[in-house]
Amino acid sequence: MNITPITEQEITQLRAETIGTTQKIHFNNAGASFNPDVVVDTVINYLREEATLGGYEIEDKYRDELNNTYRLIAKLINADDDEIAIVENASTAWGIAFNGIDFKPGDEIITCEMEYVTNIIGFINVQKTLGVSLKIIPNDVQGNFPLDVFEQAISPKTKLIAMTQIPSTAGGMIPVVEIGKIARRHRVLYLVDACQSAGQIPLDVKEIGCDMLSVTGRKYLRAPRGTGFLFIRKGIQDSLKLLFMDGYSAPTVSLHDFKPRGDARRFELYEKNRALTLGLGKAVDYALNIGVDRIWKRIQYLATLLRRELAAIEGITVHDFGAQQCGIVTFSAKGLENALVKNKLADKNINVSVGKAISTLIYMDKNHLLNNVRASVHYYNTEAEIQVLCTELKSMLVS
Template structure:
């Protein structure tokens, strides 16, 4: 496995010298290659107009499906581009046929952006949403899942990496169990793609949603969806337009037969090109090398924080990734975030409203979330730990 050239990736990241950035799980720092694509294309649109500028890059945009398929371990015709992970997830979920009496299973780390539409649509059609228990270490309990499964389960909604901590759920095992009763599996890979190798065919998932702005280091307003070719005939896309299909006669239309049926005509070409630049960057670095570098940094940060008096690290999971969650005794997570910002350290706060089952079960209203990417030096991580220690010492 190759290693990442730290000096090179830091040179590609203009913000690296300006503090310690620990929010790649929120919206990461794009490299200059992404910045140049987005800004350069907007300038070209100003010169010749959006349509002509788009047509000039049409071949590259078409090649983007194969590029994304390489990243995600699927076929190019199984890839769709959207404007966000939310749009991707909603488009896939909305296409799953549901009727009265159907059951939807979720895990305790289900994300609010998924839970709300799940509950909303289930109430509309008379389906139920049920939660699968976690193991003592926090992952979805696959044995408990098997006990809950029957022929009424239409969908298992699985979050690969939760928003509020570093555990990694066992996807392949969940898929195998769900498929035994004919249930579909929709994988929320929003927090995993870009920091871990995520190969859709290898995992066996039916649908996979993700974003460009987090660990992939792409622009905001970009997302992607994988829909397994064999599953597409079972789905009923409802949000369609003249890109998703063809108006073939006054009273007739034909929808596309590939994953692009989930795309809409209007899109940001500049942002799409920026996303493709981010994907190329990640592929060239190597997904295994990225995962190793992120994992090393997260573990160093966890260990350093755990050694600080008054600091509690709250990460679960036997397999952990790049998200580190913690609290400081005597300080609210929001106070910690703000005081760390004064020390040049960027973190964010995650609350119970985002991951309600898990946070309620553990009695945690809020957590500080830190997410170090491969472009950070180990010294910077130590600086962050020292800043947390200063915040902890300042508690009245």
């Protein structure tokens, strides 16, 4: 498919619509991206109206816009809007899905080495409390996920396949579409953590073939912190346990029984931040208007450039593996603590983060990494900003 690149004129305009780009060079998009100004204005304006006219009254006024957030999310991932629940973050979304599964002693979970710490804690919990076993499929020596080894690991006891598509502290990717084809062939539940994926790469839950998918808003979607969503395929919603309920999630109630809603909003509670919900919707709309396929093309270009420039610096080691890599670029500088590198760059108004071993525990332990420097690019970053980063790193290494 021929994808039209984001032009330099568009980049200039997108940066003009993002006040943060005038203050900092921001390479911490895998932590939290700069919000577009329109997202910030949407949240603030709603809160101002709420403060002067009343919370319930303003909710009624914006009911159509609030409901439209579900439709926008559904469009983003090619789902139906009754398959979307809006929650506070990806960990909440993942936990609702995972803990809703009716695990039994002897059940098996299959995962990858890129799993996030929250998910690993969930696996350990059901191991300890329910006698569920865990199979971890490591990447091969080139850093690629071995689909043949994975399929051979599936057994009649396999209850869940859980995969994180893009890890927190590495630049590689897990082939979730190919895994989904295998999961469907074996009729095994499939949960995808797309925390770092949404807004960075095109997502199509029908193509992926997943039953559940968890997302945060603050990262590549450029939404406010405290936003996220959960996709749960319509056909499995009734099979998942509800972890909490109120009159919104279960609106049909008698003194002797109750009935959950007939859509994915059964996994929500009534009370949530409506201003942030609108902000999430505006951020999704912003990404859709640009085109996520175009965003992904731009991110791949910038990440490839950054890796190439870093690899050319004597004393810098790039730690990313695998045939397909994302906008997260991880590296270390010889003789310098990674936290020191982060702090020195911060002094120069350059934001990066330190990727901790706990965040992607299996991968980091396998590769003997205690931590690394994580520089994550987004479409609004520029080639010039990459050159500034590399110049500052060179200066550190010779000082």
